[in-house]
Amino acid sequence: MTVNKEEFFREMTLRMSSSLDINIVLKLVLEYLQRFMPLNQVHLSYAADGQLAESNTSNCVALANDGMYPDIRCHASQPSKIQQWVLKQKRPFMDKDILVVNDCQHIASGPDSASSLIVPLRIDTKLIGFLWLWAMGENRFNADHADLLESVAAPFALALSNVNSYASLLKNRETIIDDNRFLNNELLSQAEGRIIGASMGLRDVMILVQQVARQNTTVLIVGETGTGKEGIANAIHFASPRKDGPFIKINCGAIAENLIDDELFGHEKGAFTGATSEKRGRFERANGGTFFLDEIGELPLQSQVRLLRVLQNKVISRVGGEKPIPVDVRIIAATNRDLKQMVAEGRFREDLWFRLEVFPISIPPLRQRKEDIPALIRHFVTQKSKELNIAPSPAVAPGAYERLMSYGWPGNVRELENMVERELIRYQGGLLRFDCLLLEEKCREAAAVSNNIETSTRPLSLDEAMCLHINNVLEMTNNKIHGTNGAAELLGINPSTLRGRMRNLGILHGTRNAKRTK
Numbered sequence: 481m482t483v484n485k486e487e488f489f490r491e492m493t494l495r496m497s498s499s500l501d502i503n504i505v506l507k508l509v510l511e512y513l514q515r516f517m518p519l520n521q522v523h524l525s526y527a528a529d530g531q532l533a534e535s536n537t538s539n540c541v542a543l544a545n546d547g548m549y550p551d552i553r554c555h556a557s558q559p560s561k562i563q564q565w566v567l568k569q570k571r572p573f574m575d576k577d578i579l580v581v582n583d584c585q586h587i588a589s590g591p592d593s594a595s596s597l598i599v600p601l602r603i604d605t606k607l608i609g610f611l612w613l614w615a616m617g618e619n620r621f622n623a624d625h626a627d628l629l630e631s632v633a634a635p636f637a638l639a640l641s642n643v644n645s646y647a648s649l650l651k652n653r654e655t656i657i658d659d660n661r662f663l664n665n666e667l668l669s670q671a672e673g674r675i676i677g678a679s680m681g682l683r684d685v686m687i688l689v690q691q692v693a694r695q696n697t698t699v700l701i702v703g704e705t706g707t708g709k710e711g712i713a714n715a716i717h718f719a720s721p722r723k724d725g726p727f728i729k730i731n732c733g734a735i736a737e738n739l740i741d742d743e744l745f746g747h748e749k750g751a752f753t754g755a756t757s758e759k760r761g762r763f764e765r766a767n768g769g770t771f772f773l774d775e776i777g778e779l780p781l782q783s784q785v786r787l788l789r790v791l792q793n794k795v796i797s798r799v800g801g802e803k804p805i806p807v808d809v810r811i812i813a814a815t816n817r818d819l820k821q822m823v824a825e826g827r828f829r830e831d832l833w834f835r836l837e838v839f840p841i842s843i844p845p846l847r848q849r850k851e852d853i854p855a856l857i858r859h860f861v862t863q864k865s866k867e868l869n870i871a872p873s874p875a876v877a878p879g880a881y882e883r884l885m886s887y888g889w890p891g892n893v894r895e896l897e898n899m900v901e902r903e904l905i906r907y908q909g910g911l912l913r914f915d916c917l918l919l920e921e922k923c924r925e926a927a928a929v930s931n932n933i934e935t936s937t938r939p940l941s942l943d944e945a946m947c948l949h950i951n952n953v954l955e956m957t958n959n960k961i962h963g964t965n966g967a968a969e970l971l972g973i974n975p976s977t978l979r980g981r982m983r984n985l986g987i988l989h990g991t992r993n994a995k996r997t998k
């Protein structure tokens with residue numbers, strides 16, 4: 481039978497590119513090839529590490545047969561011989577001697593013998609897999625068949641490579657979806673467990689959270705630093721219909737002014753020097769979910785204009801791009817600043833303020849909800865003990881709660897959280913007394929007194945003066961205690977004596993400043 485090779489090539493490539501489903505492709509190929517050769521089954525396998533698989537049944541990517549037998553692949557008795565032959569000759573292998581043997585084990589009940597024709601598939605010089613043709617009976621394939629198949633090896637190699645890439649793409653996608661689900665659940669459990677005082681000092685706040693969560697309304701959360709604004713934003717997201725979508729956050733005060741638009745809106749490739757690829761901004765990432773803009777009062781005026789446009793039109797455009805990109809995002813903003821005052825001073829746009837202030841939620845400072853303090857302390861003692869591997873988590877000494885409740889907590893819950901952590905770092909058994917708080921208070925008072933030394937009439941106590949002096953020296957040495965020019969040397973005492981004094985006075989080395997700020 482004479483074959484028009486061009487027509488054969490054209491028809492084969494057409495069939496190979498007709499579907500993304502490789503099993504459908506193989507079925508179409510099988511039907512077409514049956515016009516030119518005896519054929520009952522076709523299968524594609526990839527080459528593990530550039531090798532033919534140990535058995536022709538492994539690494540199978542797709543299979544099609546004519547329905548006479550479910551699967552006529554057989555375990556070759558000498559797979560390595562085929563392997564060596566195919567790799568050495570770099571051309572299709574016709575199985576006349578090896579697979580057509582009587583000792584092969586059929587996967588399904590089938591004839592005692594089958595013929596196979598194997599086509600190695602390469603991309604450049606790399607062997608990536610094999611195309612296997614099967615026909616029942618002995619010596620069914622000849623050199624013409626091999627020749628014909630060799631002419632379509634390249635498109636088959638491409639098809640196999642695409643299948644592999646597509647499969648790994650799907651796998652990566654699954655992994656990402658799974659990771660996202662996991663992280664969302666983590667966030668959810670944190671958010672749920674986090675709001676201590678929800679039924680006490682934060683009761684009114686939580687009522688507002690429940691009311692607004694089910695809507696798409698923009699929310700503005702206001703409150704002093706450390707009152708838990710982010711936790712409330714989280715709670716709104718997870719109580720809303722968007723809870724399975726992303727919760728994306730930006731701290732407007734923590735990003736340099738010239739980078740903020742890029743972070744919010746992303747950029748197109750080539751938008752500026754160094755923009756080598758396109759980048760999605762946080763607005764786009766928040767699509768279908770909630771976008772939390774923390775410290776909104778720090779947003780530069782020029783970004784405020786762009787944000788206003790997004791709130792009005794619900795579309796963004798990337799830096800360096802004209803194309804409008806629709807975004808479905810619920811906005812929650814938070815601030816510890818007086819935005820009204822900022823508007824009056826011309827530092828915050830009035831139109832944006834109106835847009836944000838649709839549903840304000842104000843979180844009271846901790847000093848106005850002292851009833852939450854014991855529960856917050858217990859919560860953080862349990863949580864931080866776990867983190868610090870302290871088991872069992874220690875109990876609080878009688879009388880300590882009263883003392884902690886009478887303190888003003890200017891840093892609110894964050895300050896309380898840090899104080900519990902400090903207490904646990906120093907913990908040496910027994911009950912938690914939080915004496916450090918008293919000493920720290922004294923230190924702070926001492927600093928205040930010394931700042932007003934001329935106007936103050938109260939003399940510093942010895943502990944206060946010592947605390948103040950050590951703190952000043954530590955500041956001079958950049959927290960260095962040991963060695964030349966360390967605080968111990970400057971104070972003329974042994975470093976371990978200094979450490980002991982610091983411990984007693986409640987001065988925490990290295991972290992004393994960091995702990996008080998976010």
Ligand SMILES: Nc1ncnc2c1ncn2[C@@H]1O[C@H](COP(=O)(O)OP(=O)(O)OP(=O)(O)O)[C@@H](O)[C@H]1O
Nearest residue numbers: 674675676704705706707708709710711816893894
């Ligand atoms: N009600 C609460 N229950 C449990 N933990 C809380 C509560 N409120 C605040 N926290 C914890 O206190 C810390 C500070 O909270 P958060 O960062 O939400 O405060 P914030 O008001 O956003 O502060 P800032 O204005 O400085 O951004 C966090 O670790 C948070 O988990």
